[in-house]
Amino acid sequence: MYEGGRYIDPELAADALSIRECPxxxxxxxxxxxxxxGAPVSRIARQLSLSEGTVRNLSSAVTKLAVADRHAAVRRARDMGRL
Incomplete structure (x- = not known):
């Protein structure tokens, strides 16, 4: 039927093309x-070997997601299907 060629489902291809790369x-x-x-900042910092300030601010993620704070970054990442 396909004579040894590849078949790609058009719906699957369209879905794959519409997915944005995660920043x-x-x-x-x-x-x-x-x-x-919901873990406390101090626990997250210890678990990930980061400073509490880094966890509290998450400035690079906040900037990349164009949101106001870490709570909004969590919501945005969740909305993007990344969490």
Whole structure:
């Protein structure tokens, strides 16, 4: 039927093309996942070997996601399907 060629489902191809690349690094995603779980900043910092200030601000993720704070970054990443 396809004579040895490849068949790609058009719906699957369209879905794949519409997915935006995630602007966050794996480390930023790990931190947002931990923050999304509601753990205290001090525990997240210890678990991920980060300073409490880094966890509290998550400035690079906040900037990349164009949101106001880490709580909004968690919501945005969740909305994007990344958490």
């Amino acid at each position: 966050l690094t794996p480390r930023e995603l790990d931190t947002l996942r931990a923050a999304a779980g």
